[in-house]
Amino acid sequence: MAPIELTDLDRRIWEEELTGFVPERVFDVHTHIYRWAFFTDPDKESTSYRQFVTPPYEEANWRLLDECDRLLMPGRQVSRLAFPFPFAEYCDFDRSNRFVAKQVSDDPASGALMLVRPEMTADEITTAVRGDGILGLKPYRFYSKTGDAVNCRITDFLPEHQIEVADQLGLLIMMHLSRPDAIGDELNIADLERLTATYPRAKWILAHCARSYAAWPIERAGQRLADLPNVWFDTSSVCESDAIEALIRTVGAERVMYGSDDVPVGVLRGKYISFGYGWAYLSPSNQQLNLTHCDPRMTFTRYEQLRAMQRAGRRGELSKTQTRAMFYDTAAELVARTRTGLFE
């Protein structure tokens, strides 16, 4: 069974808007590889994860990702930077990390990051990195040692002894920022200024446009981020062109990389929308809008994101070369450089 069924609406958006925009080669820097079995909560069937980790996405392996890309972006050759799904609290870190490392090993350009929690020692991380060919760290706010996933600061869920390892080995750090204002929060931007100066060889990727699902956080922080060395950004699941445009304008297109947030977010139908100082995921099943005046169907998050990237690129007057770099070259170079630094 195909993991995704395309409708005439999806096909039309791909053919009329997107196929001319997405280059032949793609490097997806934000991909989740996992098994539902790695979520070890005894009550997991009644958790909210079940709403989106449905049976087609219980075994999110390389083959499934290839299949999703083949359906949504036909003919594109895709490499990936992949990491586990950060299941809250009950997560089998060991098996998650070994699984992702093994899954990426078939494509020499691709790379894996390990899921980390604050309790892991520097030795544990160094051993895993060297043993499994891992290129960096994927911390997550749910594992904050403060127990507060909403207001935690970076070092609450990525302690400095782990950033020190990233600095020593030149590792990547995939950072999904916490706190309600995300990168628009003074503590987050100040922490990043300090940490990038103290640990200059760690390479940060700030996920979801530094978690700017709307333009205002990146408008607030962009100028200061532009001055930081070794910081890159992925556009995964950001669906507002204003946010991506503000990112490109402030930090420069050469630091911005495509990410899908597959699976499942990128391949689900819906869109991240913003309002006031908030944002939310709107899907066919979580709202009761009265939509008799138009075609009420929704397309994939990924297509909404690509539309936003295209409009942002158009307004920022990106060249073909810059667009290709955003989809492939920047990430391929960053991942290759990280690997060379580690294993030579």
Ligand SMILES: [Zn+2]
């Ligand atoms: Zn993600």
